Amino acid sequence: xxxxxxxxxxxxxxxxxxxxxxxxxxxxxxxxxxxxxxxxxxxxxxxxxxxxxxxxxxxxxxxx
Amino acid sequence: xxxxxxxxxxxxxxxxxxxxxxxxxxxxxxxxxxxxxxxxxxxxxxxxxxxxxxxxxxxxxxxx
DNA sequence: TCATTATGTAATTTATATATTACATAACAT
DNA sequence: ATGTTATGTAATATATAAATTACATAATGA
Numbered sequence: 001x002x003x004x005x006x007x008x009x010x011x012x013x014x015x016x017x018x019x020x021x022x023x024x025x026x027x028x029x030x031x032x033x034x035x036x037x038x039x040x041x042x043x044x045x046x047x048x049x050x051x052x053x054x055x056x057x058x059x060x061x062x063x064x
Numbered sequence: 065x066x067x068x069x070x071x072x073x074x075x076x077x078x079x080x081x082x083x084x085x086x087x088x089x090x091x092x093x094x095x096x097x098x099x100x101x102x103x104x105x106x107x108x109x110x111x112x113x114x115x116x117x118x119x120x121x122x123x124x125x126x127x128x
Numbered sequence: 129t130c131a132t133t134a135t136g137t138a139a140t141t142t143a144t145a146t147a148t149t150a151c152a153t154a155a156c157a158t
Numbered sequence: 159a160t161g162t163t164a165t166g167t168a169a170t171a172t173a174t175a176a177a178t179t180a181c182a183t184a185a186t187g188a
Contacts (some may be wrong), residue, residue, distance in 0.1 A: 001107070033088070039107045043065070055120075055121050055125050056121050056124060056125050
């Protein structure tokens, strides 16, 4: 479940906590998603993408 | 949670049951996702997209 | 008319995403 | 050194995705 959340977040100089608050989840949830260990819901993926000014494909589609 | 799963499935002349089997879920789950009432997991969205030869954005991103 | 296929839906159960609380550490500034 | 910020992680609780089972109906063809 690799993804580009962490790099996109850091590119915007946001902390996990700031992203979490904007998205409406806890810091821990963001941490686990970045780590690639979670299988987040579509709604959460979309919320994250919008906050980071990315699309689903940018963040989650066939990330190397 | 509107999406383009149904139209993409029908374009490939697949039934809900055929898609469900390829994706590894039940027919009911596909039905509910198409109806837009579920908040599927990212993994499931990706499996569906691959079977339907689409990307996440094609199926789920800002569907009108 | 009857059987089959595709789909809708509802009730209950099971698996797991996410919250909550808590404690740890590294980095950095003061 | 000390305090603060950002992050990692673990244990338990809660919400909900998804499975399972079952019954319903419309469409179609034999």
